[in-house]
Amino acid sequence: MNLAAAIRERNAAELPSKRDEDWRWTDLRGLIRTAPEPSQPFTGQLPPGPFDALAEDWRVLINGGEATVDVPARTEAVEALRFVARGAGSHVASATIRVGANARLLLLESYESDGASLALASLTLALEPGAVVERIVLTADHEDAVSVSQAEVTLSPTAGFSQTLVAGGARRQRLETRVLHPGGSAELRLDGIYLLAGKRHSDQTSIVTHAGTDGLTVQLAKGVVRDQARGVFQGRIVVEEGADRTDARMGHHALILSDRAEVDAKPELEIYADDVACAHGNTVGALDEDALFYARQRGIPEDEARALLTEAFVGEVVDRIGHEGAREIVRAWVAQGLRD
Amino acid sequence: MLRIENLRASVDGKEILKGLSLEVPAGEVHAIMGPNGAGKSTLSYVLTGRAGYEVTAGTATLDGEDLLALAPDERAARGVFLSFQYPLEIPGVPALTFLRTALNAQRRARGEAEITAPEFLKLARAKAAALKIDFDMLKRALNVGFSGGEKKRMEILQMAMLSPRFLILDETDSGLDIDALRIVSEGVNALRSPERAMLMITHYQRLLDYIKPDRVHVLAGGRIVASGGPELAHELEREGYERYEAAA
Ligand SMILES: Nc1ncnc2c1ncn2[C@@H]1O[C@H](COP(=O)(O)OP(=O)(O)OP(=O)(O)O)[C@@H](O)[C@H]1O
Ligand SMILES: [Mg+2]
Numbered sequence: 001m002n003l004a005a006a007i008r009e010r011n012a013a014e015l016p017s018k019r020d021e022d023w024r025w026t027d028l029r030g031l032i033r034t035a036p037e038p039s040q041p042f043t044g045q046l047p048p049g050p051f052d053a054l055a056e057d058w059r060v061l062i063n064g065g066e067a068t069v070d071v072p073a074r075t076e077a078v079e080a081l082r083f084v085a086r087g088a089g090s091h092v093a094s095a096t097i098r099v100g101a102n103a104r105l106l107l108l109e110s111y112e113s114d115g116a117s118l119a120l121a122s123l124t125l126a127l128e129p130g131a132v133v134e135r136i137v138l139t140a141d142h143e144d145a146v147s148v149s150q151a152e153v154t155l156s157p158t159a160g161f162s163q164t165l166v167a168g169g170a171r172r173q174r175l176e177t178r179v180l181h182p183g184g185s186a187e188l189r190l191d192g193i194y195l196l197a198g199k200r201h202s203d204q205t206s207i208v209t210h211a212g213t214d215g216l217t218v219q220l221a222k223g224v225v226r227d228q229a230r231g232v233f234q235g236r237i238v239v240e241e242g243a244d245r246t247d248a249r250m251g252h253h254a255l256i257l258s259d260r261a262e263v264d265a266k267p268e269l270e271i272y273a274d275d276v277a278c279a280h281g282n283t284v285g286a287l288d289e290d291a292l293f294y295a296r297q298r299g300i301p302e303d304e305a306r307a308l309l310t311e312a313f314v315g316e317v318v319d320r321i322g323h324e325g326a327r328e329i330v331r332a333w334v335a336q337g338l339r340d
Numbered sequence: 341m342l343r344i345e346n347l348r349a350s351v352d353g354k355e356i357l358k359g360l361s362l363e364v365p366a367g368e369v370h371a372i373m374g375p376n377g378a379g380k381s382t383l384s385y386v387l388t389g390r391a392g393y394e395v396t397a398g399t400a401t402l403d404g405e406d407l408l409a410l411a412p413d414e415r416a417a418r419g420v421f422l423s424f425q426y427p428l429e430i431p432g433v434p435a436l437t438f439l440r441t442a443l444n445a446q447r448r449a450r451g452e453a454e455i456t457a458p459e460f461l462k463l464a465r466a467k468a469a470a471l472k473i474d475f476d477m478l479k480r481a482l483n484v485g486f487s488g489g490e491k492k493r494m495e496i497l498q499m500a501m502l503s504p505r506f507l508i509l510d511e512t513d514s515g516l517d518i519d520a521l522r523i524v525s526e527g528v529n530a531l532r533s534p535e536r537a538m539l540m541i542t543h544y545q546r547l548l549d550y551i552k553p554d555r556v557h558v559l560a561g562g563r564i565v566a567s568g569g570p571e572l573a574h575e576l577e578r579e580g581y582e583r584y585e586a587a588a
Contacts, residue, residue, distance in 0.1 A: 299502070308438075
């Protein structure tokens with residue numbers, strides 16, 4: 001079963017379904033009876049992208065297409081990559097990103113759709129030794145869209161990769177990250193935020209495979225769901241045999257703000273090595289009513305108090321974003337998302 | 341100023357306040373003393389509108405206005421302030437952010453202009469210095485990881501900044517070291533004025549040496565069972581609550 005092939009061949013029967021363990025909370029086959037027509041080329045005007053203010057260079061992939069980003073060794077780059085769907089067709093887009101030894105890249109990625117499209121974006125990222133990449137993903141998907149992003153990240157020893165996914169959901173949305181972690185003092189941070197309202201769904205799935213000794217992985221995902229929205233977090237960290245002295249920490253925490261909203265979480269640590277420091281925490285709950293009362297006793301009206309406390313909850317993830325400009329864009333997006 | 345008449349309130353279906361009446365005129369400081377579990381904190385929560393505290397009878401008015409009909413934040417905007425017996429932690433919200441949000445919300449509710457950022461910082465620095473609170477502490481998430489005494493000082497700092505009209509201090513003295521007790525008391529005394537009134541809940545006469553009350557009340561079994569001048573506190577310190585508990 002290959003999602004790209006299923007979309008290209010318009011074969012709805014081959015879409016991932018709840019019978020696939022990894023997709024049980026993001027069932028596409030049950031949702032899409034007939035695959036949409038292929039997306040048509042788009043020639044109209046696009047609205048500004050969320051990162052326009054920061055990027056020196058941006059690549060826009062509308063209704064499919066391919067992009068290649070090469071960052072030569074020992075150079076620095078800021079790249080914006082916009083995956084845009086216009087209309088209600090289906091398509092596959094792909095991007096290949098190579099970052100040379102000791103180079104630095106800030107990758108600003110967005111997913112934007114305006115209708116009932118079915119879109120897949122496949123990315124491969126390869127980091128040479130000493131390369132440092134920060135990837136920020138922001139979604140602006142339509143409530144009727146089905147949007148899947150699959151990124152395959154291969155790290156070299158001593159490379160550093162950190163990412164923050166910032167998701168607003170869609171009819172079905174999945175942001176998947178797979179990382180091959182060689183150990184050897186390579187460092188990985190995989191963070192995520194989801195703020196979901198209405199009937200939106202968002203799935204953050206990651207699989208990290210530690211294949212060598214002395215690797216570090218930290219992961220923190222936080223979500224806020226309202227109305228009938230549904231958040232999914234699946235995080236798996238595999239520490240292979242021989243990947244001794246791996247240090248891996250995963251946390252997922254969600255706030256459910258209504259009775260009909262839902263969060264499904266599956267944090268998994270699979271450890272086959274020795275002397276490994278691993279920890280995971282997972283909490284799903286409501287806003288702290290006592291803290292809310294305290295804020296209201298000080299004069300803060302209920303809605304404002306709720307927004308303040310939820311913003312602070314998510315703020316812990318925002319604060320971990322390294323690039324200041326990107327951090328402030330995400331902070332503003334979160335503030336907006338919680339007040340809508 | 342504050343007038344409570346025949347107030348009855350329950351928590352989880354259990355009646356805690358059983359016909360409590362009390363009057364605190366403007367300009368006065370009243371102390372409430374009473375055994376553990378008598379309903380002192382319950383009274384403070386009922387007056388501030390905490391969820392789960394159900395009023396089944398009686399009235400509470402501030403300057404004639406029905407307090408019980410107002411939302412907690414509306415009561416705050418009218419000038420009701422509670423220094424909590426157990427201040428809550430607000431993860432992720434720096435104390436300064438929290439305080440500025442609160443101050444501006446109250447000002448908006450009263451139809452006043454919001455405070456500007458420089459004015460606010462100036463005020464916060466001045467009040468923190470007066471209470472010997474390290475200003476950097478205000479950049480930390482409110483009360484998170486603060487010691488018991490630091491939390492109590494933060495309550496008084498918030499009080500000083502919000503300058504409320506009706507102050508309820510629920511065991512503000514517990515957990516304070518000797519110097520802190522003096523500093524905090526000075527902070528409270530600075531707020532005494534003819535337009536303000538205070539209700540001070542405490543177990544110890546010592547606090548009343550610093551903040552001299554006009555009246556002392558004994559709360560036992562959900563009611564005010566005795567009232568008197570400052571000498572009543574001395575009597576309680578000597579003789580305990582036994583005879584009042586019997587009366588309740
Ligand atoms: N949620 C609750 N459910 C049942 N009983 C409660 C609840 N909250 C408080 N109570 C009871 O109400 C009574 C009064 O409690 P309150 O905290 O008002 O006492 P207090 O006078 O402030 O005591 P202390 O001096 O120990 O602070 C106690 O018996 C307490 O156990
Ligand atoms: Mg109490």
